Amino acid sequence: MKKKISDPKQRLLDTATDLFYNQGYHATGINQVIQEAGVARASLYLHYESKETLLLAFLQQRHTDWMAGLKRFTDTAAKPKEKIQAAFDFLSDNNEKEHFRGCAFLNILSETTDRDAEVLTVIQDHKKDLRAFLGDILHKEKQAVKDHVYLLFESAIVESQLYRNQWPVQEAKKMAAGLL
Amino acid sequence: MKKKISDPKQRLLDTATDLFYNQGYHATGINQVIQEAGVARASLYLHYESKETLLLAFLQQRHTDWMAGLKRFTDTAAKPKEKIQAAFDFLSDNNEKEHFRGCAFLNILSETTDRDAEVLTVIQDHKKDLRAFLGDILHKEKQAVKDHVYLLFESAIVESQLYRNQWPVQEAKKMAAGLL
Amino acid sequence: MKKKISDPKQRLLDTATDLFYNQGYHATGINQVIQEAGVARASLYLHYESKETLLLAFLQQRHTDWMAGLKRFTDTAAKPKEKIQAAFDFLSDNNEKEHFRGCAFLNILSETTDRDAEVLTVIQDHKKDLRAFLGDILHKEKQAVKDHVYLLFESAIVESQLYRNQWPVQEAKKMAAGLL
Amino acid sequence: MKKKISDPKQRLLDTATDLFYNQGYHATGINQVIQEAGVARASLYLHYESKETLLLAFLQQRHTDWMAGLKRFTDTAAKPKEKIQAAFDFLSDNNEKEHFRGCAFLNILSETTDRDAEVLTVIQDHKKDLRAFLGDILHKEKQAVKDHVYLLFESAIVESQLYRNQWPVQEAKKMAAGLL
DNA sequence: TATGAATGAGTTTTCATTCAT
DNA sequence: TATGAATGAAAACTCATTCAT
Structure with missing residues (x-):
């Protein structure tokens, strides 16, 4: 029970x-x-086991939750282009809910050195999953386009955290649309 | 003496x-x-005065040095497009020299909350300066293009730190070239 | 165990x-x-919780112990006048045992500013209790007499600390006797 | 100059x-x-020479100034009894001006151990001078009366500091008057 | 499973003092 | 006479972790 x-x-x-x-x-x-x-x-x-173990548990749960949230947004659309747009909407939504604290993984990355191999791996795996997820949506596009969208997506997260403002998400969203 | x-x-x-x-x-x-x-x-x-004051001094010196380094690279080219390409080369160069530790300002940003108002301001000012610097090079371009290049530039820094790899810089460099 | x-x-x-x-x-x-x-x-x-919390604990325990010690002395006498005399004997005894360090509360008071409100309150409460205790013994006397004895009692503590000598206690004891 | x-x-x-x-x-x-x-x-x-030397200088200047202030008050009266009353008025005046911080010497005494021999001496000398000063005013009185007034005077200072209130000065003043 | 007690090493900051100029 | 720079020691407090129950 x-x-x-x-x-x-x-x-x-x-x-x-x-x-x-x-x-x-x-x-x-x-x-x-x-x-x-x-x-x-x-x-x-x-x-x-330790504070670091707790950190890893946090990152793992965050990965699961965050990817699920992203999927919930992209599932509402049918076509790839619209799914990508929905992905950016997910970022907007997160920014509102989490007060522009940005990407949990990139934030921890900043506090991580090469000595924290395990943490680094979890962070990289998260981003690889995200990249693959976006790549799958854009499976008909060339790799260059997939990467381009991914990079804009990442910028949108980081820059909206930096400026505490939604404009980078909105601009990146438009740019991504222009690529598709 | x-x-x-x-x-x-x-x-x-x-x-x-x-x-x-x-x-x-x-x-x-x-x-x-x-x-x-x-x-x-x-x-x-x-x-x-305090540890935070030392942090601010670090960020201020870093801003000056980093912008000077960037300018040194862009000054070697004549046309805007080439200058932007040179800017990406500066990132590559930094990655090599600094072992993919990424952007000092974004890293500190990750450790900064809204309570550290002064630190946040210095970080934002640095990025505003960078954005203006790239914008000046591209003064003949539309704002959307300027922003696009800026966002790719930022991605290039963050993602090469993440993967400990130059590919994001090289890819972003090509994408930027494609926009100009 | x-x-x-x-x-x-x-x-x-x-x-x-x-x-x-x-x-x-x-x-x-x-x-x-x-x-x-x-x-x-x-x-x-x-x-x-803090050094100040430890100070408060010290003062509180001291209050309890000191008042108990005082009572032990006054309890040995039957009449008010004799009880007051015994109270002064308690001071003599303390001076011997504690090498003329005087009143713990007044000493801390000297190191206390109005900002340390809690400490100040504990100190004042101790003295109010003492004053009430002496007042109770002298419940048949007028308020002026009660106050007079209290002030002599306080002087006896402070001045014997100052001179590292019992004479203020002995003199004050006589003066108090003269009032009753 | x-x-x-x-x-x-x-x-x-x-x-x-x-x-x-x-x-x-x-x-x-x-x-x-x-x-x-x-x-x-x-x-x-x-x-x-040191912080302690500065402390001694402070105490010495304070002694001079304080005794001069006291004399200024007692000089306004002619008879011994009135002079003593004026002395208590000096305490009231000090309490007002110095926000009930009490006696500089007794306060420092609280922070002083027997190892600070020099400081202790300055403090004791100050009080001896005060006691002699009051004794001189009351030169026609018996020693017991002199001491009694002195002890009430001291109580008045300490207790008004303790309670941040003038009542101990006013009460002691009346008691002293009653003795003369 | 759960916990309050205990700890050695660490944190940032301030102490009173001296030195070189 | 005057001072900014420099310092070893100490200040109060917190760290992540372990132990006994």
């Missing part, structure tokens, strides 16, 4: 998600995580 | 530049900075 | 009591407290 | 007076002193 709201493990993950995403990995202390999750300190280490 | 190599203040800034850029702001402790700079702890606070 | 001597929390409080009282609050560093208490630095913050 | 407002040495002393008195000796840092005095750090050590 499931717990009423969520079990400690999930509560830890949800809190870490919030904090790692919104204030950064290194800027977030274990103390804050357990406090906001409402669990004992040792309980964290019962479910997650 | 000038000091032999460099004075403590500059040494601190150079060390901070290295560390903040390569391993992140929050992941870098004051201890490491003073140790690698070879100065006493209190000397840091003699020259910089 | 109880701990052998005392648990870390109590040991911290006892050490803080000793140090805050004998060398002052600001002159006492956290380092010294944990060292003499034989606990790890972080353990202090496990039990006490 | 004197400097327009005051020379660095006096400015340091005045600033130290303000800070040591109002926020305590240990709570006051050299930084704050030189900053508020508007002198260079090294200039402090040019005029004063």
Whole structure:
């Protein structure tokens, strides 16, 4: 039987998600995580080997959720071009909901060195999946077009975070439409 | 008479530049900075009000240096299209020299919340300057083209950091050429 | 099963009591407290939110202990006048045992500004309790007499600390006797 | 020729007076002193051997000024009893002007251990002078009366600081009057 | 599964003092 | 006389992790 709201493990993950995403990995202390999750300190280490393990769990869940959200948007359209447009709408939607905090993966990437091999891999895998996802929608297009759309998509995320503004998403959306 | 190599203040800034850029702001402790700079702890606070002040100094110097480097590359070409191509070559060059650590400003942006208003401003100002710089080169083009090149340029930086690979720069360079 | 001597929390409080009282609050560093208490630095913050919280705990325990000590002395006498005399004897006793360090509350008061509202309140409450305690013993006397005895009592504490000598207690004791 | 407002040495002393008195000796840092005095750090050590030397200078100047202020009040009256009353009025006046910060000497005493022999001596000497001053006014009274007035006088200072209220001065003033 | 206690090493910042000019 | 630069030690506090129960 499931717990009423969520079990400690999930509560830890949800809190870490919030904090790692919104204030950064290194800027977030274990103390804050357990406090906001409402669990004992040792309980964290019962479910997650280390802070980094928690980070990985966050990234993995985020990957699943984010890709699902993206798919929900692209599924509403039929043609490739419209699906791509819907993908940009997903970004707009995210920006609103998450106050322009940008891409969780690219943000963590900034705090990651080559020594954190595992983290780096998860981040790269996420982006490869995204790239493949967009590529599949555009399976009739040439590789150059696929890449072009992907790069505009990435810019849209990063630049709207930078300026705290939707214009990069809207502009990139138009540019992508022009390519198709 | 000038000091032999460099004075403590500059040494601190150079060390901070290295560390903040390569391993992140929050992941870098004051201890490491003073140790690698070879100065006493209190000397840091003699020259910089706080760790954040040192960060701002780093970003400001980086802005100047980076823009100068970019200009050096674009100055080697005559026509706008070639200048833009040279700009991408600057990115390639940076990637090599700096081991794909990407954009110092976007990296710090990832560690920045809206509470760090001053830092955010410096980052945004840097990008505005870059955007204006590219826009000036393309002064005969429509705004949409200017923006398009800018967004591809930004993607090139971020994605080559992500994949630790030059392909995004090379692809984006070709795409930009196609637009002009 | 109880701990052998005392648990870390109590040991911290006892050490803080000793140090805050004998060398002052600001002159006492956290380092010294944990060292003499034989606990790890972080353990202090496990039990006490901050140095000021530890100070408050010290004052509260001191209040309880001191008032109990006073009562123990006054309880040995039957009549009000004798009880007051016993109260002064308590001061003499304290001076001997604590090497003329005076009143813990007045000492901390000297290091307290209006910004430390909570500390100030604890100090004032202690003195109000003392005043009420003496007032109760002298419940048949007029308010002016109660106040007079209280002021002499306070002087006795402060001046014996100042001169490192019992004479102020002895003189004040006589003067109080003369009033009753 | 004197400097327009005051020379660095006096400015340091005045600033130290303000800070040591109002926020305590240990709570006051050299930084704050030189900053508020508007002198260079090294200039402090040019005029004063150490922080403690500055403290001694403060206490000595305070002694002179305070005793002069007291004399100014007692000089307005002719008879001993009235002079004593005027002395209490001086305390009231001080409380108003100095926001109930109490006695500079007793405050420093609280931060002083037996190791600070010199400081302790200055403090004791101040009080001895005060006691002698009041004793001289009451030269026709018995020693017990002199002491009694002195102890009430001291209480008045301490207790009005404690309660941030003039009542202890007013009450003690009446009590003293009753003794004469 | 869950937790409160405990910790050594770390954090950023300030201390009082001295030095070179 | 005056000062900006420099410093070792210390300040209060937090870090991520482990242990005993």
